[in-house]
Amino acid sequence: MxxxxxxxxxxxxxxxxxxxxxxxxxxxxxxxxxxxxxxxxxxxxxxxxxxxxxxxxxxxxxxxxxxxxxxxxxxxxxxxxxxxxxxxxxxxxxxxxxxxxxxxxxxxxxANEVFLQPIQLVDWNGKTRAVAETAKLTEDAVTDKEKAEAIYSYITHTIRYDNEKARSVTTAYLPDLDTVYDTAEGICYDYAALFAAMARSQHIPTRLVMGYAADAPDVYHAWNQIYLQDSGQWVTIDTTYDAARVQKGQAPEMIKDSADYTIAQIY
CATH class of the missing domain: 2.60.40.10 (Immunoglobulins)
Incomplete structure (x- = not known):
């Protein structure tokens, strides 16, 4: 994307x-x-x-x-x-x-502690506006899955894909999470970085993953994996493709089949 x-x-x-x-x-x-x-x-x-x-x-x-x-x-x-x-x-x-x-x-x-931290690609802190929003979204959630579902629902209903940005983005680009939150627009890199920051702020180990999805095997893409403590498993979440589906009135499942994704890099 x-x-x-x-x-x-x-x-x-x-x-x-x-x-x-x-x-x-x-x-x-x-x-x-x-x-x-x-x-x-x-x-x-x-x-x-x-x-x-x-x-x-x-x-x-x-x-x-x-x-x-x-x-x-x-x-x-x-x-x-x-x-x-x-x-x-x-x-x-x-x-x-x-x-x-x-x-x-x-x-x-x-080993999962690294996936709770702010890094260059997922740059957040307590003042990041999406992180403050996450505290409100998850205040009634108990499990990590419930927290992830609240974040997923917010992103897929709110953030719209920016086709112009996808065409013009440069090699030096890094997501600015406040800008993504304020404009409610972004490319897949923005979706994945935003989800990662919001989930990490709730102490859910979250990976930003880059590679290819079966739906568009020739398009380089970004998505997430989260670690669910209850099951002890990493699961795959793709807010970019699901945002397009949700905004068309569809109701996709949050957790994807990991076999439908080919990983090139994990951060």
Whole structure:
């Protein structure tokens, strides 16, 4: 439901490595590990902020690329183990120069804790307007499923798909949740980030997932998975496609068949 070149966020880059130790003396960044117990690192960058830079996080065969923003929070979402965090600065075309990299060992008690946190792609706090709305929506809900249903109902009835935005969105785009809430419009990335923030604010582990849905196998898409404590299972929710159905008077089931979705990335 949005441009594949944006959605991937895995920027196809050629990384130009520096000689060993070349960036050790004056690293232009600091990796803050104070939230590592929650699976989160924060990068403080002192390099040239006028020049594009990326963060590449790798664990085994899993890799995610992010645009670097000073003070942004990045997830280590693939469970315990050793991660490599690489920071590279744009040179030209698709070439980047590595300015630093570090190995980080993650040892979490609860692997789902990372999916409760604000991150660069799901940027929320207690003042986020949708989060305040969530407290009202869920005040009578008891179980995680009931809370998720209240959030799902709100989004699918309220947020309308923005076709113009889908055509014009750039590779640097990140959802602004207050804007999505105020305008009641967005693309699938917005729907999924909004749902994730609202559910995470209610202590429901929630993933923002990107990949492909069976209904549109050639269109890069974003949706969610939530962890239901009662059943101990991750279930699939797609507010984007269901909003279109609900707004046409249909009544789709909230929980989808995960087999109808092909996952490329989880955040």
């Amino acid at each position: 949005f441009k594949k070149m944006l959605a991937m966020l895995f920027i196809a880059v050629v990384l130009m490595a520096l000689p060993t130790g070349a960036y050790a003396a004056a690293e232009p960044y600091v990796i803050d590990r104070s939230s590592l117990d929650k699976g989160i690192i924060t990068i403080h960058y002192t390099g040239n902020t006028d020049t594009k830079a990326i963060v590449r996080i790798t664990k085994g065969d899993d890799t995610s690329d992010y645009n670097l923003a000073n003070g942004a929070r990045y997830p280590l979402q693939w469970g315990n183990g050793v991660y490599n965090v690489l920071i590279a600065q744009f040179i030209s075309d698709n070439k980047y120069r590595v300015v630093g990299q570090e190995r980080i060992e993650l040892k979490m008690t609860d």
